[in-house]
Amino acid sequence: MKNILFVASEGVPFIKTGGLADVVGSLPKCVDKKYFDIRVMLPKYTCIPEELRNKMVYKTSFYMDFHWKNEYVGILEAVVDGVTYYFIDNEGKFGGFRPYSSNVYDDIEKFSFFCKASLAAMPLLGFRPDIIHCHDWQTGLIPVYLKERFAGNEFFQGIKTIMTIHNLKFQGKWDVKTVQDITGLPDYFFTPDKLEAYKNANLLKGGLVYADAITTVSETYADEIKMPFYGESLDGLLRARSNDLRGIVNGIDYEEYDPATDKFLDYKYSASTFRKEKIKNKRALQKDLGLDQDDKIMMIGIVSRLTDQKGFDLIAYIMDELCQDAVQIVVLGTGEEQYENMFRHFDWKYNNKVSANIYYSEAMSHKIYGASDAFLMPSLFEPCGLSQLMALRYGSIPIVRETGGLKDTVIPYNEYEGTGTGFSFVNYNAHEMLGTIRYAEKIYYDKKREWNKMVDRAMAADFSWHVSARKYQEMYDWLIG
Numbered sequence: 001m002k003n004i005l006f007v008a009s010e011g012v013p014f015i016k017t018g019g020l021a022d023v024v025g026s027l028p029k030c031v032d033k034k035y036f037d038i039r040v041m042l043p044k045y046t047c048i049p050e051e052l053r054n055k056m057v058y059k060t061s062f063y064m065d066f067h068w069k070n071e072y073v074g075i076l077e078a079v080v081d082g083v084t085y086y087f088i089d090n091e092g093k094f095g096g097f098r099p100y101s102s103n104v105y106d107d108i109e110k111f112s113f114f115c116k117a118s119l120a121a122m123p124l125l126g127f128r129p130d131i132i133h134c135h136d137w138q139t140g141l142i143p144v145y146l147k148e149r150f151a152g153n154e155f156f157q158g159i160k161t162i163m164t165i166h167n168l169k170f171q172g173k174w175d176v177k178t179v180q181d182i183t184g185l186p187d188y189f190f191t192p193d194k195l196e197a198y199k200n201a202n203l204l205k206g207g208l209v210y211a212d213a214i215t216t217v218s219e220t221y222a223d224e225i226k227m228p229f230y231g232e233s234l235d236g237l238l239r240a241r242s243n244d245l246r247g248i249v250n251g252i253d254y255e256e257y258d259p260a261t262d263k264f265l266d267y268k269y270s271a272s273t274f275r276k277e278k279i280k281n282k283r284a285l286q287k288d289l290g291l292d293q294d295d296k297i298m299m300i301g302i303v304s305r306l307t308d309q310k311g312f313d314l315i316a317y318i319m320d321e322l323c324q325d326a327v328q329i330v331v332l333g334t335g336e337e338q339y340e341n342m343f344r345h346f347d348w349k350y351n352n353k354v355s356a357n358i359y360y361s362e363a364m365s366h367k368i369y370g371a372s373d374a375f376l377m378p379s380l381f382e383p384c385g386l387s388q389l390m391a392l393r394y395g396s397i398p399i400v401r402e403t404g405g406l407k408d409t410v411i412p413y414n415e416y417e418g419t420g421t422g423f424s425f426v427n428y429n430a431h432e433m434l435g436t437i438r439y440a441e442k443i444y445y446d447k448k449r450e451w452n453k454m455v456d457r458a459m460a461a462d463f464s465w466h467v468s469a470r471k472y473q474e475m476y477d478w479l480i481g
Contacts (some may be wrong), residue, residue: 126335140207222247301372
């Protein structure tokens with residue numbers, strides 16, 4: 001039996017702000033339990049819902065020197081869906097209404113504490129990991145501390161570390177002097193070949209330098225981040241470590257996202273019944289949102305954070321042109337004010353064609369996947385992306401830009417070979433995107449049988465966690481040897 005400990009700043013079902021939580025919550029359930037015992041370590045935030053906090057059982061506690069103080073560290077434990085979770089408790093550090101602060105300094109102090117406390121707690125768990133699998137910059141100090149103050153302790157000898165990058169944009173950067181003061185690490189660690197980068201201390205960089213292996217959340221993104229445009233100033237380091245870097249695409253929970261059993265859908269459907277049943281969800285959504293009641297019109301869904309990264313500047317540029325076509329556009333999400341207002345404006349201008357839902361709702365997102373014919377996702381960069389995987393599962397054909405996980409998971413339609421599960425374009429260009437949307441419209445209206453076959457292929461694609469879990473297992477085997 002090989003023991004793996006995930007250490008992360010968030011994980012489903014306890015706390016979630018993004019895709020990282022889905023990975024941390026789903027992957028341990030899907031690995032082969034005969035060979036791997038995967039457990040998860042999280043901070044015990046006071047903002048975790050009470051019914052989940054009530055599942056936690058106190059295990060032990062101790063005091064640890066951190067940032068010139070003697071700090072309390074409590075360890076709690078909970079078992080959910082057969083997975084053991086440990087929680088590091090310190091209300092001073094993990095209080096508040098949200099897991100992350102708007103001030104990076106606070107987060108650097110909080111997660112430096114979390115890294116050190118997680119390691120200090122391990123000998124008390126009755127579980128010695130062969131591998132500590134660290135996620136994103138919040139856990140970047142674990143491989144560093146393991147080589148520093150924990151190196152002399154026999155318990156930690158031979159433990160390997162993996163650093164997974166979920167989004168390279170977030171790195172945990174602050175000035176060297178402050179980070180040195182918080183972490184207690186000696187000068188030796190703050191050089192350009194270690195934690196220092198462009199005059200700042202960089203916690204993610206520390207993790208990438210000292211981890212035994214590095215992964216990210218799709219094969220294409222693993223290649224992209226070795227180039228300056230996507231590399232967020234760490235491309236040189238990632239090129240240097242390219243032999244230890246691999247991309248494994250995320251999955252989605254195929255029980256939660258299943259149009260045949262989805263509690264949020266008015267009309268359930270499957271790959272064999274979508275031709276008759278999916279249209280009923282479209283009718284229901286058109287009625288709910290006050291759009292024209294028209295079975296034949298092509299409905300394009302967008303469920304996203306409304307930010308530059310997601311390609312909304314491209315959409316803003318061609319929205320007037322697109323609204324001249326026979327399409328309906330249904331948007332759900334919140335984000336940058338300019339894009340929220342842009343969609344509100346087009347909802348006002350083309351009221352029977354555009355529906356702007358500037359909020360977030362799990363139920364509405366499922367309804368959009370279930371009702372829409374196509375799903376638009378023209379990201380500037382996309383480490384993995386989960387929305388396109390959900391769209392495929394629901395037979396809503398993705399229209400994406402070929403970047404990161406979008407390129408790895410959506411096979412472009414080829415009308416000569418009758419292959420593909422979606423439509424894609426290469427350059428970050430508004431009219432190239434519009435051309436691709438219009439090509440999709442042409443197939444939808446003029447070659448309906450071909451479109452339906454594409455839906456068949458999309459719904460048959462397997463992006464469940466079990467596929468990704470097998471690749472992680474191979475990596476764990478390779479690392480432990």
